Amino acid sequence: MSTITRGGPFAYASSLAIDVVTMSLVPEADTVRNETRLVFDRITAQLESKGASLGDVIKTTCYLRDESYLAEFVQAYDEVFQSHSPATHIAILGIAGNCRVQIEVVATRTPAERDEHAPIPSAVNTLDPKESQ
């Protein structure tokens, strides 16, 4: 499993404030606000390892364990993205260990990097009228 990958014009990163040895929340993540900050610190480190930064993030999907964490999460999230507003989706569901926040982001490559790569392969729309799930 990777926590960050790059493909085409995008980088994908995700994190949560978990200690993978104990599979529990790290002690520094004592509040939802601190947990959110820590998750973004980890994502920042991942992005920087690939030459990107939080300023390159264009989209996030945020997972919270409980809706009661929303207000505190929103406050912390707004502090992280002050210069731009990524497209954002929030869902409430179960997360590993006792974590309360998990976030995945999509970041863009710089234009200079993008030019170095081959065109993105064709995408295909299915034509099955019985499509269902």
Next chain:
Amino acid sequence: MTAFIHSQPSTDVLPRRSAGVAAGDFVFATGNALDPSTGRRAATAQTITDEVRLCFAAIDNVLREAGLTRSDLVKTTCWVTDEAHRPEFIEAYRAECAVGVYPARVTMEAGLPGQCRIAIEAVACGSTPGGESC
């Protein structure tokens, strides 16, 4: 080039955010039935079908700004808050799709902010600079 589309202020249940973003040939759109003034599900989203329609209307607004249409959608991630909503969701979703164009889709059950019951994240792809479709 990256363009953020329909940036919106914080509410008590959603942070400052954009409804979508165009990055190169790709457009990412978030579709939900939230009333931005209340941060709650819009009063017009009474049925699941209503809510799906409003989700697609929100996606349409992003696609339009980016010069794309629903026919350019390639992937959706759909969220329903209760399995009981799934049959009506599927029927309403298919009714909203352009005939013969069904993006790759996953549908998951999870909670959503603001008493929403349905949300749809969408990825669309436009033309490459050389004129070739994605």
